Amino acid sequence: MRLxxxxxxxxxxxxxxxxxxxxxxxxxxELASEVTPPPVGAVFPRMTFPHHAxxxxxxxxxxITMVVAAHETQLVDAFAKAGWVAAEALTPQxxxxxxxxxxxxxxxxxxxxxxxxxxxREQDAAWQRPGATAASRIRVRVWRSDERDEKGRWxxxxxxxxxxxxxxxxxxGTPVHHMLPNVDDxxxxxxxxxxxAGAPTAQYLLAGIGPNMGFRTASGDPYQTAGWVRVIEx
Numbered sequence: 438m439r440l441x442x443x444x445x446x447x448x449x450x451x452x453x454x455x456x457x458x459x460x461x462x463x464x465x466x467e468l469a470s471e472v473t474p475p476p477v478g479a480v481f482p483r484m485t486f487p488h489h490a491x492x493x494x495x496x497x498x499x500x501i502t503m504v505v506a507a508h509e510t511q512l513v514d515a516f517a518k519a520g521w522v523a524a525e526a527l528t529p530q531x532x533x534x535x536x537x538x539x540x541x542x543x544x545x546x547x548x549x550x551x552x553x554x555x556x557x558r559e560q561d562a563a564w565q566r567p568g569a570t571a572a573s574r575i576r577v578r579v580w581r582s583d584e585r586d587e588k589g590r591w592x593x594x595x596x597x598x599x600x601x602x603x604x605x606x607x608x609x610g611t612p613v614h615h616m617l618p619n620v621d622d623x624x625x626x627x628x629x630x631x632x633x634a635g636a637p638t639a640q641y642l643l644a645g646i647g648p649n650m651g652f653r654t655a656s657g658d659p660y661q662t663a664g665w666v667r668v669i670e671x
Contacts, residue, residue, distance in 0.1 A: 488501060490596050491553065500660070503577075504595065511671045526549060535549065572600070580593065590670075597624045601617050621662050
């Protein structure tokens with residue numbers, strides 16, 4: 438079966454690895470049973486995916502770690518079947534509820550996510566697998582590209598990470614979620630949940646940001662990753 442995804446990641450952040458996505462890399466042994474390179478001669482539409490989402494000031498914030506080919510209804514249904522909860526919009530009311538949940542260590546399953554920006558706009562949707570309190574969650578921001586594949590599926594860029602606790606912003610002290618450093622663990626958790634829901638039909642690895650241990654989010658959290666971008670077909 439011919440695949441119709443070519444993703445060339447444009448290197449937008451200073452210090453990123455100089456290897457464009459589209460160069461398929463050897464698959465680590467522990468992933469070999471689930472991830473394969475595309476067939477020889479596969480045909481793909483060209484795409485450009487910057488490595489990072491940005492904050493409102495244009496600073497590199499968090500990495501893009503997954504690309505999904507899916508119809509919008511498939512994407513929404515997959516997260517629902519996987520047990521992930523759609524995040525509320527960030528409004529004065531949801532911010533007040535978040536502050537209350539922080540103060541009393543309450544649960545807030547559909548808590549809002551701080552907007553990040555990709556392709557010049559904030560996320561189109563967000564989901565999370567909530568923990569026992571609002572301080573703990575695995576969450577994903579999703580942006581729809583302007584491209585479809587041959588089957589009419591949209592290509593979506595995903596930013597996945599896990600939050601645990603809070604930190605104060607460097608300049609204002611405003612409490613925000615503390616992102617755990619190993620973003621690959623969060624991606625594995627999302628993929629496991631989607632697989633249990635029967636969503637992925639194929640999965641591939643692209644070279645992304647590259648292995649690193651020295652990047653920080655815009656709020657100051659350090660993070661590390663093996664640098665892969667997972668390409669998932671629904």
